[in-house]
Structure formats: structure tokens, C-alpha cells
Amino acid sequence: MVYHVITIEDTGETYKCDERISVLEGMENLGKKGIPVGCRGGGCGVCKIEIVSGNYKKRVMSRDHVSEEEEAKGMVLACRVKPLGEMTVRVLGKMKKNVCKVAEQPVEV
Amino acid sequence: MAMTGVLRPGHAIVRVLDLEESIDFYTNVMGLVETGRDKLGRVYFKCWDERDHNSFVIQQAPSAGIEAFAFKVRTKADLEKFDSDLRAYGCPTERVAAGDLLETGERVRFKIPTGHLIELYAEKKEVGNGMSNVNPEAWCAAAEKGIAPTRMDHCLLYGGDIDGNQKLFKEVLGFDLVERVKLEDGTTDLAIWLTTSIKAHDIAFVRHAEDGKLHHVSFLLDSWEKVLRAADIMSMNRVSIDIGPTRHGITRGTTIYFFDPSGNRLETFSGGYQWYPDTEPVTWTWEEVGRGIFYHDRKLNDRFLSVVT
Known part of the structure; x- marks a missing residue:
């Protein structure tokens, strides 16, 4: 198994991610936090990140959340990206971006 | 009926x-x-x-x-x-x-x-x-074979004017209100569950800032044991699970929320109760919404209100 070190720039969190799984799954598997977790399937856009540095493989993701232009600039969904080397990422996803406006008072979770 | x-x-x-x-x-x-x-x-x-x-x-x-x-x-x-x-x-x-x-x-x-x-x-x-x-x-x-639900049962959709939906489904299509969740103001509906049969729900809606969104499509299983079997099959296949196995307070179904490979949320569930046209709607208050949605955890998770496709 080949692992690569992922750094989440916002929190300074680092973890080793198996190159066969996504950057998001690698974070979750170790109980690490920093990137918001949504559907894990490229559909909901919650785990949007910007790749600051590093090489990666990616899969198709929803155009509702990542335009072709953004994708070309390294803005991707963390659930669709597998590391090919050491990576540094920055979080763009806003977990509560879609929450009903009427219900915007903090929900106790 | x-x-x-x-x-x-x-x-x-x-x-x-x-x-x-x-x-x-x-x-x-x-x-x-x-x-x-x-x-x-x-x-x-x-x-x-x-x-x-x-x-x-x-x-x-x-x-x-x-x-x-x-x-x-x-x-x-x-x-x-x-x-x-x-x-x-x-x-x-x-x-x-x-x-x-x-x-x-x-x-x-x-x-x-x-x-x-x-x-x-x-x-x-x-x-x-x-x-x-x-x-x-x-x-x-x-x-x-696989999870093998018996039928496609209902869906939960997210959008703004759920009051307009309720009026249309009731007045034109003959649906009835079975359960609802009230917002903090005690009057506005956050969510409504509607039936056209004796099921506890055939379609449901949650109020949401963005129109046209899918929360989940739900599939029926025969028993709680089959819900647990479904969870095992999901783990064997590394399926993305949202929450569960657990139970809903609303409709009382036992449930797993999970995602298809494109991030569309699905549900496999069993149970719930049967509804007749003389049944009064059930109301959940904002303070107890957590127990309504997830009866065992008794709290909303962030994903319930914000992860949709």
C-alpha cells in the first residue's frame, strides 16, 4: 500500500492517505476533521476544496458545484480526488450553504 | 376506503x-x-x-x-x-x-x-x-440478490414553497397530511409528510432555500432484520452511509440513509404505521425535531438539512 501525506491548510491537520481511496475517505478513516463530509459521491458539493499543491487523480463530479473552469484551476470535490503524492489542500465547501433561511438559527448538533 | x-x-x-x-x-x-x-x-x-x-x-x-x-x-x-x-x-x-x-x-x-x-x-x-x-x-x-427492496416507496424533496405543494397535493390530487414539523415560530411548517393511500407517507417535503432538490428516494424492506442485512451489504461494498441503521420518530420507520455512487441519497426502511383518512395529523415541535427525525440519536445531523442533490 502506498500512502501520501495530506495537509489541510486551514487547520494544519495532516494525515496519511492510501492512494487507492479519496482524500475525504482517508481523512474520515482516521477520525480526522477539517473537510466537511456530505454524500461522498461527487453530487452535493459540500466537500469542495482547492488543491494548493500536489498531484492527484480525479473522477467526474457535479457541474452544479464545480465548473470546468474551476476544475482546471484545481478546485475539486475531495470525495472525487485520490492522491498521487504529498498534497496540500484548502477548504472551500460551506456545510451550511444550503440550510433553509428560516431555520438559520443555530441547530444544536 | x-x-x-x-x-x-x-x-x-x-x-x-x-x-x-x-x-x-x-x-x-x-x-x-x-x-x-x-x-x-x-x-x-x-x-x-x-x-x-x-x-x-x-x-x-x-x-x-x-x-x-x-x-x-x-x-x-x-x-x-x-x-x-x-x-x-x-x-x-x-x-x-x-x-x-x-x-x-x-x-x-x-x-x-x-x-x-x-x-x-x-x-x-x-x-x-x-x-x-x-x-x-x-x-x-x-x-x-443484494439489498433487494420490495418496492420503491416514496421520496423526500427539498424546496421553498412547501405550503404551495401541500395545497396542490391536497386540493387537486387528493393527498392528506400525516405528519409535520414546525419551525421555531410554532406556525411555519419546516417539513410535511403526505399520503395518497394508507401508508404513512407517499411523498414528503422540507422547506429549503434552493428549489428542485432531492433529499432521498426510499425503498421498502420487510423487516428490521432486513434493514440490518442492508447495512452489512453496504459496508461489504463500501457504500457511503449517511446515518443508520436507526429509527425515525416521524412515521416510526426503521431506516438507513445512504448515497448512490453519484451522491443521490437513498433510504431503505421498514415498518411505520398505517394511516386512515380519519387519523389526525401528528405534529412535531422545533424543540423535539431531533427525536422526530432520528429517534435514537435524538439530534439532527448537519447533513439532514444541508446535503441534497
Whole structure:
């Protein structure tokens, strides 16, 4: 198994991610936090990140959340990206971006 | 109660990002039965115990989400009546020709106030459930392949004007309110569960800033044990689980929320209760919404209100 070190720039969190799984799954598997977790399937856009540095493989993701232009600039969904080397990422996803406006008072979770 | 008018959910048309991966998931993990593919590239499925040709249709698209949700009505005369009633109510309709969806008759399609497309149809080819209508067996091999739900049961949709949806579904389509969650102000509905049958819900809506969103399409299982078996199959196949196995306070179903490979949330559930037209609606207050949605955790998770496709 080949692992690569992922750094989440916002929190300074680092973890080793198996190159066969996504950057998001690698974070979750170790109980690490920093990137918001949504559907894990490229559909909901919650785990949007910007790749600051590093090489990666990616899969198709929803155009509702990542335009072709953004994708070309390294803005991707963390659930669709597998590391090919050491990576540094920055979080763009806003977990509560879609929450009903009427219900915007903090929900106790 | 004689069951007339709108009978039941008939089909969901769902957008997926990668068709081949989705066909594999719905066939081998979900255990749906593939019944056809059309020239537009749509792939058709039914649950093993359903008798009509299809109840779940996927199509490849640049984004995930729901294209349309349909209900079967009892007769062609019902279809005509609903079409004219909808138009008289002020809801424009369009006709989609028979055969546009494989083995499916003419559909009446309209947009509801939350921006979702709803369809009605009266005819779909009966292909049977793999067992005879004369002296049948109790189940067949397809009942054990993958998760193998017995039917596509209901959906939960997110959008702004759920009050407009409730009015249209009640006044034109004959649905009834079964349960609701109130917001902090005690009057505004955050969510509503509606039925057209004796099920606790045939469709549900949650108030949301963005229109046209899918929260989940739900599939019925026979028992809590089968819900646990479904969870095992999800882990064996590394399926993305949202929450569960657990129970809902609302409708009392035992449940797992999980995601298909494109991030569309699905549910497999069992149980709940039966509803009759003389049953008073159940109301959940904002303070107890956590227990209403997830009866065991007793708290909302962030994803319930914000992760949709």
C-alpha cells in the first residue's frame, strides 16, 4: 500500500492517505476533521476544496458545484480526488450553504 | 376506503454522473432488476416484488439529482380529470407521449411550487414479479440478490414553497397530511409528510432555500432484520452511509440513509404505521425535531438539512 501525506491548510491537520481511496475517505478513516463530509459521491458539493499543491487523480463530479473552469484551476470535490503524492489542500465547501433561511438559527448538533 | 385517483408512487427518474458505475450499483448492491434501456441512454429498473415494468430510471447527466417523480393513477379517465383539474387550479401541464418512457403510457407532467417535476400516468406494462398469479411461491431468487427492496416507496424533496405543494397535493390530487414539523415560530411548517393511500407517507417535503432538490428516494424492506442485512451489504461494498441503521420518530420507520455512487441519497426502511383518512395529523415541535427525525440519536445531523442533490 502506498500512502501520501495530506495537509489541510486551514487547520494544519495532516494525515496519511492510501492512494487507492479519496482524500475525504482517508481523512474520515482516521477520525480526522477539517473537510466537511456530505454524500461522498461527487453530487452535493459540500466537500469542495482547492488543491494548493500536489498531484492527484480525479473522477467526474457535479457541474452544479464545480465548473470546468474551476476544475482546471484545481478546485475539486475531495470525495472525487485520490492522491498521487504529498498534497496540500484548502477548504472551500460551506456545510451550511444550503440550510433553509428560516431555520438559520443555530441547530444544536 | 376504496383506493381511487392517485394510487401510489410509480417511478423516480434520477440523474447520475457515471452510468456504468450506477448500473452496477443499482443491480448488484441495491439488487434492483434491470428491465430495459432506451435510445436516450436511460436505464430502467424495478424492485423484485413490483409488477409494473419500471419504478426507478437513471440517466447520465452533468449533475446529480431528481429529474421527475411520478404517481400511477387508477384509470385513464382519472388521468384526464387530474389534467383538467390541475389546469383549472392554475398549474400548467404538458403531455409526454406514450412510449417516451419504455412500456409506459402517456404522462401528464407539471411543475409544483418547489420547482420539482411531477408526473401522472395510468398505464405501465405489467411484467409480473417473477412468480405466477396462480398458486405462486412466497418469494424467488431475486428477493435475496443484494439489498433487494420490495418496492420503491416514496421520496423526500427539498424546496421553498412547501405550503404551495401541500395545497396542490391536497386540493387537486387528493393527498392528506400525516405528519409535520414546525419551525421555531410554532406556525411555519419546516417539513410535511403526505399520503395518497394508507401508508404513512407517499411523498414528503422540507422547506429549503434552493428549489428542485432531492433529499432521498426510499425503498421498502420487510423487516428490521432486513434493514440490518442492508447495512452489512453496504459496508461489504463500501457504500457511503449517511446515518443508520436507526429509527425515525416521524412515521416510526426503521431506516438507513445512504448515497448512490453519484451522491443521490437513498433510504431503505421498514415498518411505520398505517394511516386512515380519519387519523389526525401528528405534529412535531422545533424543540423535539431531533427525536422526530432520528429517534435514537435524538439530534439532527448537519447533513439532514444541508446535503441534497
